[in-house]
Amino acid sequence: MKIKSAKFLISAVRPEQYPDEGLGEIALAGRSNVGKSSLINMLVNMKKLARTSSSPGKTQTINFYEINEQFRFVDLPGYGYAKVSKNVQSKWGNMIESYLRNRKNLLEVFQLVDIRHEPTQQDQQMYHWIRHFGFHGIVIATKADKISRGQQSKQLKIIRKKLQMEDTDILIPASAENRQGKDEIWQLIADIFCKKGIEIEIK
Ligand code: GTP
Numbered sequence: 001m002k003i004k005s006a007k008f009l010i011s012a013v014r015p016e017q018y019p020d021e022g023l024g025e026i027a028l029a030g031r032s033n034v035g036k037s038s039l040i041n042m043l044v045n046m047k048k049l050a051r052t053s054s055s056p057g058k059t060q061t062i063n064f065y066e067i068n069e070q071f072r073f074v075d076l077p078g079y080g081y082a083k084v085s086k087n088v089q090s091k092w093g094n095m096i097e098s099y100l101r102n103r104k105n106l107l108e109v110f111q112l113v114d115i116r117h118e119p120t121q122q123d124q125q126m127y128h129w130i131r132h133f134g135f136h137g138i139v140i141a142t143k144a145d146k147i148s149r150g151q152q153s154k155q156l157k158i159i160r161k162k163l164q165m166e167d168t169d170i171l172i173p174a175s176a177e178n179r180q181g182k183d184e185i186w187q188l189i190a191d192i193f194c195k196k197g198i199e200i201e202i203k
């Protein structure tokens with residue numbers, strides 16, 4: 001993907017703060033610390049477009065990033081961070097739900113899970129939600145650099161089983177560290193937009 005421009009638009013909490021619905025969006029959901037913000041940076045070849053942190057709970061709002069003035073990545077707040085109060089967690093849940101439920105220009109949701117761990121109950125719930133709202137739910141298994149290729153295929157099977165994915169459902173191992181999965185993810189993004197009649201140049 002040739003990145004001509006990538007810019008942060010806004011950090012939103014309420015729907016009134018979302019940018020206009022003029023461009024298609026791809027959202028990234030997943031547990032806190034799974035690597036959502038890092039994946040955005042990896043895809044656009046920028047170290048610091050989306051803010052990342054080794055301590056969980058960094059992204060607490062819905063962050064919109066506009067790429068090549070053609071489409072947007074939407075970084076959703078991470079769920080499942082134990083140190084956040086129940087009250088705040090339920091606010092995040094509502095924030096994510098109202099975005100998924102009402103956003104007309106949302107084309108697809110990528111759900112990120114850590115390749116090293118069995119998906120949690122909240123991951124299962126999120127995947128269920130995504131499908132309930134009518135998206136395919138593309139699963140990206142992050143931090144693949146942390147384990148060998150042999151272990152990767154073992155872990156991918158566990159993830160598939162736990163999320164009750166069909167063979168045709170898409171699961172991609174990826175790494176923000178060594179860029180594994182990058183071309184495959186861009187190809188998928190191009191396909192998603194192509195189906196909507198929008199051409200995204202990826203080469
Ligand atoms: P929240 O904003 O808290 O929801 O987290 P997040 O999902 O955006 O995670 P973030 O991208 O901030 O990454 C969390 C930590 O994991 C950081 O220390 C990253 O450097 C690290 N990390 C993310 N992706 C990878 C990866 O592919 N490989 C390795 N080795 N580390 C990664």
Ligand code: MG
Nearest residue numbers: 036037058059
């Ligand atoms: Mg983040």
